[in-house]
Amino acid sequence: MEKPSGDFWWLLALEALLFFNLPFWELTAPWAEPATDPFHFAGTVLASATAAMLISHVGPAFFAARFGHRKQPLAPLFWGWFAAGYILILFAWFRVLAVAMLDLANPIPPTVVPFTWLWPAVEFALLAVVITAGAFRSWWKPATAALLILGSAILLWALTTTWSGLWVRNPHYSGDPVQIEWAIAKGIFVCAAPALVIGWRIGLATSEPRRIWQSGILGFWLPLVLSLTVASLATQAGATLHWRSSLFRSFNWALLGAEGALRYLPLTAACLTVFGPALFFIVTLRRLSPVWTHPKTLWFVPVALFLLLKLWPTPFFPVEGGLHTELYLLSPLWAGVLILLGIAAGLAVFLSRIIGYPPPESGQPEKPD
Numbered sequence: 001m002e003k004p005s006g007d008f009w010w011l012l013a014l015e016a017l018l019f020f021n022l023p024f025w026e027l028t029a030p031w032a033e034p035a036t037d038p039f040h041f042a043g044t045v046l047a048s049a050t051a052a053m054l055i056s057h058v059g060p061a062f063f064a065a066r067f068g069h070r071k072q073p074l075a076p077l078f079w080g081w082f083a084a085g086y087i088l089i090l091f092a093w094f095r096v097l098a099v100a101m102l103d104l105a106n107p108i109p110p111t112v113v114p115f116t117w118l119w120p121a122v123e124f125a126l127l128a129v130v131i132t133a134g135a136f137r138s139w140w141k142p143a144t145a146a147l148l149i150l151g152s153a154i155l156l157w158a159l160t161t162t163w164s165g166l167w168v169r170n171p172h173y174s175g176d177p178v179q180i181e182w183a184i185a186k187g188i189f190v191c192a193a194p195a196l197v198i199g200w201r202i203g204l205a206t207s208e209p210r211r212i213w214q215s216g217i218l219g220f221w222l223p224l225v226l227s228l229t230v231a232s233l234a235t236q237a238g239a240t241l242h243w244r245s246s247l248f249r250s251f252n253w254a255l256l257g258a259e260g261a262l263r264y265l266p267l268t269a270a271c272l273t274v275f276g277p278a279l280f281f282i283v284t285l286r287r288l289s290p291v292w293t294h295p296k297t298l299w300f301v302p303v304a305l306f307l308l309l310k311l312w313p314t315p316f317f318p319v320e321g322g323l324h325t326e327l328y329l330l331s332p333l334w335a336g337v338l339i340l341l342g343i344a345a346g347l348a349v350f351l352s353r354i355i356g357y358p359p360p361e362s363g364q365p366e367k368p369d
Contacts, residue, residue: 012219020151059346064203134282165237
């Protein structure tokens with residue numbers, strides 16, 4: 001078997017960024033109770049992670065290995081939808097991040113000193129930073145490593161400072177909080193949907209089944225399971241230590257530490273992890289831009305933007321808090337289409353093998369970024 005190249009491992013590191021960030025933790029960890037319901041938690045996480053890996057990574061990778069080197073007439077439509085969702089979610093993320101940064105920097109209530117006029121400036125400044133980092137090969141790889149280290153450090157700090165909460169009972173609880181398995185699973189599928197493009201790129205670079213399965217396990221399944229498990233334990237421990245009546249579920253409970261106070265440094269660090277999936281998006285868009293910026297197909301990007309804005313989705317998660325709806329405004333619709341395409345890709349590969357469709361003679365590896 002051919003030895004994996006350096007770009008192979010960097011692609012896996014880039015894919016792992018989808019699971020070491022605040023949006024992923026916020027959409028999954030608050031609904032889990034791993035200490036009080038470990039078997040259901042383990043079953044939900046392992047089953048959802050495996051299904052998401054097959055749909056959003058392994059299936060597209062095998063499809064690309066078998067069909068990707070042939071001309072794809074509908075490819076511009078897919079990449080146009082992909083790009084439109086990226087653009088809208090990036091702006092939604094950085095709008096929330098800009099508001100959070102201004103709130104942290106301004107101790108005076110907004111009603112006294114309004115900073116609303118600064119939001120667009122900060123939003124575009126943050127967008128410029130991630131575009132610059134993703135535009136150069138020599139920059140996005142160190143940035144990927146740094147963001148993975150940041151996300152891992154936040155999780156380890158959160159778990160070690162709240163660990164004692166796993167062995168006590170909150171006096172305000174009338175009963176153990178209910179674990180919401182369907183919310184955990186939906187959060188996993190929504191956040192994992194963009195990984196489809198990494199599976200596609202790996203499939204184009206190699207048709208070796210072992211490499212495809214290796215990439216799915218190391219770049220997708222293992223980071224997802226590790227990140228979600230630690231985040232869920234830290235969130236439950238923090239809530240057990242510090243929760244009070246009428247307060248909603250949130251990953252913020254994991255950031256309170258042993259003292260039960262939301263400090264500036266951990267909150268800022270958690271917000272900065274949003275740059276992880278944003279960098280994933282920028283690197284991916286740069287690689288795909290020749291496909292969807294051709295003059296004959298560029299028209300589909302504004303059409304997809306219009307459809308996403310008009311077909312506004314209904315609430316996707318339990319109605320507690322509000323951060324999840326702001327971080328992933330359009331993800332139910334956008335990610336749902338990607339999930340259906342991932343399922344279709346896997347089924348196409350399965351059926352082609354049943355009917356004996358000839359495999360590709362030889363794959364043409366992609367040029368490195």
